[in-house]
Amino acid sequence: MRPIRRLFLHNLRLKLIALGISFFLWVTYTAEPFEQIVYNVSVAYVNVPDGLAVGGAPPNAVRVVLRGRSGLLRRLTPADLTIAVDLANVPSGDVPIRLSPTMVGAPYGTEVIRLAPAEFRVSLVPTKIPPGASE
Numbered sequence: 001m002r003p004i005r006r007l008f009l010h011n012l013r014l015k016l017i018a019l020g021i022s023f024f025l026w027v028t029y030t031a032e033p034f035e036q037i038v039y040n041v042s043v044a045y046v047n048v049p050d051g052l053a054v055g056g057a058p059p060n061a062v063r064v065v066l067r068g069r070s071g072l073l074r075r076l077t078p079a080d081l082t083i084a085v086d087l088a089n090v091p092s093g094d095v096p097i098r099l100s101p102t103m104v105g106a107p108y109g110t111e112v113i114r115l116a117p118a119e120f121r122v123s124l125v126p127t128k129i130p131p132g133a134s135e
Contacts, residue, residue: 035070036113038063041081041104045122047088054087056123062099068110081106085122092124 040061045054062083066073082105085097098119101112 032069032071034067035073036065036067037073037076038065039076039078039081040064041078041083043083043085045087046084047086048124049087049090049092051127052092052124053127054122055125056094056121058097058122059117059120063114063116064104064106064112065114065116066106066110067113072107072109076107076110087122087124090124092126095122095124096120097122 041064042061043059045058048054064081064083066076066081083099083103084105085099085103087095096119099115099117101115104112104115106112
């Protein structure tokens, strides 16, 4: 019984100070409000198949609504967010693309609420090889 009692009572003042500091930090963190902020995030089209190019007028940017702690969202810039549309294994022609929140490279502690536009079409057109050029 005595070793257990000593475990709790030894350096009691320091333990109470540490408990008070940790409680203060917890209250400060949980009191920070959540908010939503809209960002225009550029879209990167990756893994375009050889011999094809992105044509038409696909969006270069998408409006992303993020939810998170206000301090974290205030430090974010659109450059911190990424949207990569993987075009590997996509046939040539007019292709529908559906964006999902998982495609947004958002930092930990944030949640993607909405994407606009969430759906659009991309045209994959064959690249033109000039006459007389060899592959």
